[in-house]
Amino acid sequence: MITEAANTPEEGFHIAEAGGVLTIDLDAIAANWRFLRQKISGSECSAVVKANAYGLGIEKVVPALAAAGCRTFFVALLSEGIRVRKLLPDATIYVLNGLFPGTAETYIAHNLRPVLNSMPEVSEWAAFSKGQNALFPAALHVDTGMTRLGLSIAEAIAMKGGKLAASFECSLLMSHFTSSEEPSHPTHRRQIEAFQRAREAFPDTPASMANSSGIFLPQTPHYDLVRPGYALYGGNPLPDEANPMRPVVRLEGRIVQIRSVEAGTKAGYNNRWSANKKARLATISIGYFDGYPRSASATDLKKKAGIPSGSAIVAGQLCPFAGNISMDLTIIDITDVDPKAAAPGDLVTLIGDELSIDRVGENAGTIGYEILTNLGQRYYRRYIGEAV
Ligand SMILES: *Cc1c(COP(=O)(O)O)cnc(C)c1O
Numbered sequence: 001m002i003t004e005a006a007n008t009p010e011e012g013f014h015i016a017e018a019g020g021v022l023t024i025d026l027d028a029i030a031a032n033w034r035f036l037r038q039k040i041s042g043s044e045c046s047a048v049v050k051a052n053a054y055g056l057g058i059e060k061v062v063p064a065l066a067a068a069g070c071r072t073f074f075v076a077l078l079s080e081g082i083r084v085r086k087l088l089p090d091a092t093i094y095v096l097n098g099l100f101p102g103t104a105e106t107y108i109a110h111n112l113r114p115v116l117n118s119m120p121e122v123s124e125w126a127a128f129s130k131g132q133n134a135l136f137p138a139a140l141h142v143d144t145g146m147t148r149l150g151l152s153i154a155e156a157i158a159m160k161g162g163k164l165a166a167s168f169e170c171s172l173l174m175s176h177f178t179s180s181e182e183p184s185h186p187t188h189r190r191q192i193e194a195f196q197r198a199r200e201a202f203p204d205t206p207a208s209m210a211n212s213s214g215i216f217l218p219q220t221p222h223y224d225l226v227r228p229g230y231a232l233y234g235g236n237p238l239p240d241e242a243n244p245m246r247p248v249v250r251l252e253g254r255i256v257q258i259r260s261v262e263a264g265t266k267a268g269y270n271n272r273w274s275a276n277k278k279a280r281l282a283t284i285s286i287g288y289f290d291g292y293p294r295s296a297s298a299t300d301l302k303k304k305a306g307i308p309s310g311s312a313i314v315a316g317q318l319c320p321f322a323g324n325i326s327m328d329l330t331i332i333d334i335t336d337v338d339p340k341a342a343a344p345g346d347l348v349t350l351i352g353d354e355l356s357i358d359r360v361g362e363n364a365g366t367i368g369y370e371i372l373t374n375l376g377q378r379y380y381r382r383y384i385g386e387a388v
Contacts, residue, residue, distance in 0.1 A: 018380035019285030019328065021252045021347060024056050027385030028246040030068035032232045035245070036215060037069070043222045048211070048229030049084065050076035050096060055373040056233060056249070060383050062087045065232070074115075074227055078103055081112040094139050094172070098149065104128035108136060113171060115139040117149035122159070126167035139172035140205075142198040144191040146178050153198050160201040172225065173198060173205045180213035181239050192221055212237040235368045236358045243356065249372065251351035251379070253286035253312065255344050258334065267331050268323020272299035275322075279335045282319075284312065284348060287328040290376035292350065296364035297324040308363045313349040315341035 015021060037045035047070045053061035062073065062084050072092040075081045081095045098117040099107070104125060107114055116122045116138050129136045143150030151159075156173075159165045175195045179185040192209070199207055206224035212231035214221060216238055231237040234248035258280060261267070265275045275281075288294040296310030298321035303309075310321040310330075314337045322331040334342055342348075351360055357368035364371065 013380065015380050016345075018378075019254055020290055020350075020376070020379045021254075021382060022375060022379035023250040023252075023382045023384060024060070025246075025248050025250075025384050026060060026064040028234065028248045029056075029061060029232055030064050030385070032234065032245050032248070033065055033068045033070055033228075036212075036226070036228050036231060040210075040215060040222045040226050044072060044225040046070065046072035046074060046208075046225055046227050047232055048074045048096075048227050050074060050080060050229070051373050052080070054229060054233045054369070055375045057381075057383075058083050059087065064385070066091065072225065074229075078106060078112065082106075082110050085110045085112065092171075096149075098141075099125055099138075104136075108132070113137050113139060115141050115149075115172075115174065117141045117151070119151060119155055122151070122164055126164045129168040135167075135169040137169040137171035139174055139208075140170050140202070142173065142175050142195065144175040144194040144198075145187055146176055148176075150175065153194050156198045157201045165202075170202060170205050172208055173202045174208040174227075177209065177211060177214045177217075177221075180211055180217055181237065183213075183217055183238075188217060188219060188221075192219060195221075230369055230372075233372055234357060235372065236356065239358065243358070247352065247356065249351055249357060249375070250349070251286075251375070252347035253284040253330070253350050255282045255342060255346045255348060256285050256329070257344055258282045258342065266323075268297075269326060270324060272297070272301065273323035273331075274300055275333075277335075279322075279333055280337075280339070281322055282314070282332050282334045282342060282348070284330050284332060285328065286330055286350065287326045289327045290378065291371075291374035292325060292330065292376075293364040293366060293371070293374070294325045295366065296321065296360070298322055299324070307365075310350075310360065310363045311355065313353055313355060314346075318354065319348070 047065045073084050074094045076097045081093050084093050094113045096115050099114040099121040125138050141150040142156045208225040209221045210226040212228040215226050231245050236243035260280050263277045267273050298309035312319050312332045317337045319332045319334050322333045357371050361368040361371045
């Protein structure tokens, strides 16, 4: 089943008018969640849907995950939590970025749980709970090495048996890996040891540590609940191995025009690319405004230095970019494509098949996470799958 959603058709824009087509496979997201759940049998598999479900749309992704059986969700912000609550009256929803001062009442109004990331947040939640004569649930985040958010292990241990800990319901004790996508990184052992010390202070509280890649670590730090995000959306949790996840996103860009150029012809802003032989170039209607990073531009200098740049797939053929990516346009070199196989109006693949989100990230000098979460807002968005 296919629905033409998001910015279509309400705004009345037809697929033929779109510079790019973004297809999101909700069945693949559900299958990825089921795959992870089966892998961690014994603990609970939640879903991280922060950043608008990694850019793919909370309103579409969350119901698909709930239909697959997911009951616990993590978002970054209160506003995202409220969106998830509107979709799922009964789910458990945690807000990772924590309790911003003065927001406790809104949490309770929407039955959301903050992840308490500092002692002032713990104090505010405890005081609010006490004032309402209730034990409101919240997660406690301990810092085991990220140095970003979370109580120190000493602070967590000091709470043991004290007034603060008795003033609210600590429903989850969590920490976060710094480097789980590098299975042999020495920090995992240290982080797990530190987390273990915090767990001893909260022996009856469910625990959670693993993100997508964490689920695959040989130490299997699954505890009571895992928190995958990226892998649900098709990202590879094992960068050095074949991706076990199903791809979720396909991005296609439309060819606007095709031209033949002589050897030595320069192309794009600042003329940073030149044809080393007679070539055929296609200009496609996607640029950095659409979230395709300009850092994937193809220049002579980068080529000489062996730095990767972006490419597209045209009629099954990998075609390198040519020149700087513009705001709304990108030039690609289709010299090796059968001239009958590409014409203005055709769609070429920018994400999909061998161009995984991870590969596109590498080609832009970044990570697949950033590619996914930056996907632009003016694509013709199409959701596919039974879950639609
Ligand atoms: C984003 C996030 C996750 C999910 O991480 P992925 O690598 O996308 O699986 C899990 N836990 C916390 C605390 C996060 O911030």
